[in-house]
Amino acid sequence: MGAIYILWLRELKRYVRSRIQIVVSLGQPCLYLLALGFGLGPVFRQAGHGSYLQFMAPGVVGMTVLFSSVFSGIAMLWDRQFGFLKETLVAPVSRIQIMIGRTLGGATVAIIQGSLILTICLVAGFRPHSWFAIPAAFAFVVMIAIVFAALGTAIGSVIKDMQGFQLVMNFLVMPIFFLSGALFPLANLPAVMAVITRLDPLTYGVDGLRGALTGLWHFNAAFNLSVLAAIACVFIGLGAYAFSKIEV
């Protein structure tokens, strides 16, 4: 238990101490809010869908949690190259504990980031349909964080250099975000897109967030939660397996 706690705490300390990084990582979602939320707002309104800011704010929260949690897993790349990973791997602690500590730490950081962005959205003019929606939304933030922190750990265990990192960013993380329905409604999509969006785990997270916050569901809460829980199990298993195979 001690090992899980201290590695979780380490992730948190790293986050709190890198203030510049906090600002930088909040900058991107704010840009999305500004450029898309306000920029595309008039077009969205003319199409008869109401406020675009209202529609995409949950998507931006989802995006923040996605990026933050995957990154924390990939940060293992640095620990591997700068040696700290070795220190944990020779310790008399099972690898699964190390993996869980790291993953929970990454997920916690992502949850904090998501909560910060949600606060910024509220300041920017986003209004949930009821204030009681916030706890329900929080549940989805937690689920998204766990799913993608586990995925990040799996990826971080496998890639070994910066090229791999770029590959993951361009061909995995960005598509997961853009194809998740964070930016557009899932209804009336072309058949191919409909299939692709349903294969994207973030789709269920964003739909859950949007549903909880604005009352606009494509699926429903129970369905979203169970799909996320199932994916979380798969990714945690995958992460644990990949982590157990690391050789330094």
Next chain:
Amino acid sequence: MIRVQHLVKTFGDFTAVRDISFEVGQGEIFAFLGPNGAGKTTTIKILTTLLPPTSGTIELDGLNPRTQQKQARQRFGIVFQDPSLDAEQTAYENMILHGILYHVPRQLRESRTEHLLKLFELWDRRDSYVKTFSGGMKRRLEIARGFLHTPRILFLDEPTLGLDPQSRNLLWTHVKQVNETERTTVFLTTHYMDEAERVAHRIAIIDHGAIVAQGTAAELKQQTNTDSLEGAFLALTGSTIRDEAASSADGLRQVAKMWRR
């Protein structure tokens, strides 16, 4: 304490360690010497459970590090050749983290951390981030950390690399002291022959993955008809210079500098 029989390790078609056997008794200081790329670090990685052997048997304090990983890990401490500190945490936090990973009880953890940081003259800088430390300070911290959980076997992989004579002296004096008072077994590698001659009870020389000679410093000198360990080393391993492949870490360090991490 350490028993290695017919150990072989291959990576693809490259054989890093070919059929080596040796024994290290309890309370012994054993030096493992060899040119770059001879297989020293690979052997240490296998002994410390980081790499599985291709074949052969190893025993640490009567335990098989393959099947009894956790018990084996509890018994040894290691100072790696390359850094393994968490640069984003303070010296004190690095020590405490290590203590928790090795199940050292809280009070003992704190008192030993204080003792060791004072011993290695890092106590005044205990609350500074490791990333602000010089190379020598980082090295001293790694060494202090290796002693924290009072291991029965201590692996030191080129521990004095980049240390000034004062720190080296401090390290070897302390190693000898724990060896004498706590009967800690020490397995070390180094490129400094004078250190090996000064501290090691027995020496093995490895080249191209095979042990070419072992014995006390005096025996090795006698065997090769030379008057210094350095002379014996060169006589046994030749004078050609070995190349080691650059690791991807070097490339990454460059990128990291750019990213300020």
